[in-house]
Amino acid sequence: MSINKDLVAASSTPLVLAILGEGDSYGYAILQRVRELSGGELEWTDGMLYPVLHRLERSGLIESRWEKAETGRKRKYYGVTDAGREQLAEERRQWRTVDETLRKIWSSVAEFARSGMPVYLPQRS
């Protein structure tokens, strides 16, 4: 199963913010974490993560710093800011609403498919 491009794009902000909420991280590790969390279902083209990170940094939701990695190379680490945490809470509310709404309709649809009885009848006005 491959996830729709729009969905990947829409979920990138909360995902990145949430992962950085677990602790500061860098590009490659963030991608590994996404893969782990989604069981490999949510696949990003590696390079596309970076423009997203830069956008979030520019809007002040995350901040970056260069550090020496254990490999000896310079590595750019990102951490979430207070504004980012607020944004994350907001995203969470929105996604929960979307999720709950979809859940309800899924079960309703499943019910209809099983019994043939509509759970909901639109009122005529």
Added chain:
Amino acid sequence: MDPKHPRDLVEDSLEMQIDAWRAHLRRSRAITAPDVEELEDHLRERIASLEDQGLSEDEAFLVAVKRIGAIDALTREFAREHSERLWKQLVLSGDAGYDGAEPVATYGSRTMWVALGLAVAAALAIKVPALFGIPFDPDQTLFYPINISFFTLPFIAAYFAWERPVPASSRAWVAAAFVLAAIVVNVFWAGTPADETADTLTLSILHLPLTLWLAVGVAYVGGHWRGSGRRMDFIRFTGELFIYFVLIALGGGVLIALTFALFQAIGLDLELFAQNWIVPCGVAGATVVAAWLVEAKQSVIENMAPVLARIFIPLFAVVLLAFVVTMAVTGRGIDVEREILILIDLLLVVVFGLLLYSISARDPLAPAGLFDWLQLTLVGTALLVDVLALWAIGSRISEFGFTPNRLAALGMNVVLLVNLAGSGFLLLRFLRGGRPFTRLWEWQMSYVYVLAAWAAVVAFLFPPLFGFE
């Protein structure tokens, strides 16, 4: 899009492959050096992890590159996020260091402070004569118009003398030229009765900057005056300086107008302050700042003068052609007025400038094209108009008499006529005879001397020749 053909990759070491990939990324302006570094770190991490899974070095590289994404897609994505990077910026911000683009005019750099210091010095210098009771009012005295070159040009020359290795002998020549010229014209000024309007002095005022500009040129090219390449750089510099100065002057005008209006709102009239301080200091300072900006931006931003020349050459060609055709069809002759010679001179100056800046940007090795024909049309019609005007004037010139003004205008006309005739001839030879385009280039470069020499004659010899009238 892989950076190289896979077959070549096998023979290269991993480092070379990464280098090639990095070079590919760097080609886009949307991706900066730190971005490349970040992506490279990612690539290496991915390669290491793939190798751990048992892939060979080459396989790991190929897979990692593929996973990071096609370079053009990546570039597009970065460009969307960082659209401002697609506009070349003349970096004047403090944090330029990391960009890798080697900004020339970094804010706070030493060159900037020296340039600003010289601008302030020029602005102060123009107020020094006021200490000796010379008012800044062109109606009262011509002291400032005649000396304006000395309040601006030496500071520009000084900037170049500081900024680049100029041999001591060249420095001495430039300094001597300024000092001598200053002495001579101020003797003229002192020798002319203050209440008289002396035409020769006005001519001196108009022609002096042209001559002294050559001295700035010597400083600009660092004494390497021979070799037309550097001289061409100086021509380019001149055009850009003019454009920058005009832009700064426009901004300055807005600033002064708003300052005026604001203080008027609280009942204060700044007219005298503006006339005595803002305008003279602003002009002197702006010239130096403009010169520094042009130097700073030369590798960052496209030259503007050739772009304008390209836009206006076809338009002027059409207008002149229409003018000549109208004259021929209607049989109207040029109405000989006193100002006609000045008008024609201005026309020739514009055509000369258009041609000069157009060829300054032309690749001399490029084959002849439609645009070269357009240039030839422009030069040809300008010459035709000039000859027609001279013909019309020629019969009446004795009637008007040879005043210094008329002689200066006629001389400039002849100088420009010869230049354009030579240019037209060389253009034609290039277009029809396959002679190299560089001939035209060299012709224009040598003509710099002729122009400066004629200007010197008018500036220094006319006043004594015509008895300072």
